[in-house]
Amino acid sequence: MLRLFLKRRTFDEHKREEFVAAISAMLQVQLTAVGNHRVEDDLGNINPKALGYIYGFIDAALRTIGQDMANESIGIPITFHILRLVFPGSEEKYLEFLTECVGHDPNVTIAAMTGGQQYIDFNNGKLPVPMGLARYILNRD
Numbered sequence: 001m002l003r004l005f006l007k008r009r010t011f012d013e014h015k016r017e018e019f020v021a022a023i024s025a026m027l028q029v030q031l032t033a034v035g036n037h038r039v040e041d042d043l044g045n046i047n048p049k050a051l052g053y054i055y056g057f058i059d060a061a062l063r064t065i066g067q068d069m070a071n072e073s074i075g076i077p078i079t080f081h082i083l084r085l086v087f088p089g090s091e092e093k094y095l096e097f098l099t100e101c102v103g104h105d106p107n108v109t110i111a112a113m114t115g116g117q118q119y120i121d122f123n124n125g126k127l128p129v130p131m132g133l134a135r136y137i138l139n140r141d
Helices: 013-033 048-064 075-086 091-101 106-123 132-138
Strands: none
Touching: 013 048, 013 075, 013 132, 048 075, 048 091, 048 106, 048 132, 075 091, 106 132
16 A cells, blocks of 8 residues: 555666666776776686676665666666676676576675675765775685
């Protein structure tokens, strides 16, 4: 019954594009700090903490604007487009990894919590620059 009184925030195409660009830029800043290090090692193994961090970061950012990552018409397309901008050519592989691992892999889950908290702390002015993604890439253990 309470849902009837909640105003749904619109998230039109223009707002989606702005959101994707802003979050992608924030993640790319962190990647700049790691130089030539990547989310995958030389054997193609994906760093679960790095992608988990990104998932949590996007989830928290969506929640701050009244959107829900669990909404399949929002969460999956937004994540795909952010991955496409940040990791061109690997977006499908990384989205598939997240789809399979979120909620099942403890490394992804812990990193998602970190990513989400860093976004919230940054958004609230408690953290000058979120750098958890860079840390997860540099410290693969």
